[in-house]
Amino acid sequence: MKDIIKVQxxxxxxxxxxxxxxxVACDQYTSEPEYWEQLKEYVGDNRSCLYMIFPExxxxxxxxxxxxxxxxxxxxxxxxxxxxxIRDSFVLVDRYVNDAxxxxxxxxxxxxxxxxxPESDASIKATEGTVIxxxxxxxxxxxxxxxxLPHIMLLMDxxxxxxxxxxxxxxxxxxxxxxxxxCMNGGHIAGYRVTNTKEITDKIYRLLDKDTQIxxxxxxxxxxxAVGDGNHSLATAKACWDKIKVNLTEEQRKNHPxxxxxxxxxxxxxxxxxFKPINRVVTGLDKKAVNVxxxxxxxxxxxxxxxxxxxxxxxxxxxxxxxDAINKIQVYIDRLVEKxxxxxxxxxxxxxxxxxxxxxxxxxxxxxxxxxxxLFKYIIDNGVLPRKTFSMGEANSKRYYLEAKLIVPxxxx
Numbered sequence: 426m427k428d429i430i431k432v433q434x435x436x437x438x439x440x441x442x443x444x445x446x447x448x449v450a451c452d453q454y455t456s457e458p459e460y461w462e463q464l465k466e467y468v469g470d471n472r473s474c475l476y477m478i479f480p481e482x483x484x485x486x487x488x489x490x491x492x493x494x495x496x497x498x499x500x501x502x503x504x505x506x507x508x509x510x511i512r513d514s515f516v517l518v519d520r521y522v523n524d525a526x527x528x529x530x531x532x533x534x535x536x537x538x539x540x541x542x543p544e545s546d547a548s549i550k551a552t553e554g555t556v557i558x559x560x561x562x563x564x565x566x567x568x569x570x571x572x573x574l575p576h577i578m579l580l581m582d583x584x585x586x587x588x589x590x591x592x593x594x595x596x597x598x599x600x601x602x603x604x605x606x607x608c609m610n611g612g613h614i615a616g617y618r619v620t621n622t623k624e625i626t627d628k629i630y631r632l633l634d635k636d637t638q639i640x641x642x643x644x645x646x647x648x649x650x651a652v653g654d655g656n657h658s659l660a661t662a663k664a665c666w667d668k669i670k671v672n673l674t675e676e677q678r679k680n681h682p683x684x685x686x687x688x689x690x691x692x693x694x695x696x697x698x699x700f701k702p703i704n705r706v707v708t709g710l711d712k713k714a715v716n717v718x719x720x721x722x723x724x725x726x727x728x729x730x731x732x733x734x735x736x737x738x739x740x741x742x743x744x745x746x747x748x749d750a751i752n753k754i755q756v757y758i759d760r761l762v763e764k765x766x767x768x769x770x771x772x773x774x775x776x777x778x779x780x781x782x783x784x785x786x787x788x789x790x791x792x793x794x795x796x797x798x799x800l801f802k803y804i805i806d807n808g809v810l811p812r813k814t815f816s817m818g819e820a821n822s823k824r825y826y827l828e829a830k831l832i833v834p835x836x837x838x
Contacts, residue, residue, distance in 0.1 A: 429650075495570070648804070
């Protein structure tokens, strides 16, 4: 069997205030730059992941200068002895936010085993369509970065709940690594060092057992992980690795740190894993255009969702199948955007959606939710879901940057 999971060293900050070090994923609050300004004011001059990421709320605003600063900050943090090395380990993550308790396992995965092509038979599969245009700006950051900070979350289909959950039951035997409140209403997080990595990887690989897969999906497949969050970040890591490996020998490729991406693996069947819809705020439309949209969708029968325009609630007919409904809405919005008639924001949470729509004079469209239990079989049978189909929780429950990993050889530091 190929090594889909690779045991490597993980970096954590030492002698720092963790609450100011750890910040939410850069692709959150994209329509709320004030969130990031408030976060910057809170962090101040402290060393923080905030200064090693590019919040997407600011994309298009002097990108080159910001990217240069990010890369310089990474090298400075290494030079200033910011990190301690957690050797040959995984990290068990215990996260509590919004009255939900979520467990995860931070570990490196082999990018050779990931493919976002819907037709691929890769072990790590994308769950949504990858927008190629979103990759180059991210590559500009990563191609000169010495370390990575992951907000990627991979899902595994462990219906017995006996891998990560069993680790948690025995957490008192594990070395504590951190335990603190996350900033900006992010809840609480604790981490534990996991050293019995072979035992854990062997249990994860058993999910690939032929009979087990046939009983779940009706056929044997190679799929082990599906991307829950951070698909474009993982695609960026893959693109960078594909570029690097061209100039390496076969032997050099085996252990080059850029070949492996740090992720958090979570079990799809935890009670705390909820699939939340990602709503749309469409700007540039007038009431006539909104009425046209409503008319076009009036032929759909089976379910309804809600639109809000200038404070008015407007019902929208949609197909009963939520994936079909999301796809139809997205196709309609994409056509408006392509014609230059509208712009779209993707927003979590009902209140945030209404606020963004109000501030921008836009149309809020509330999307249906999909059933998480259908995810793996849908991906196996259909390739990928429509873009921005689901979110694992609200914005403040997204992964916070905390752990890091080198992606350049030591001799290049």
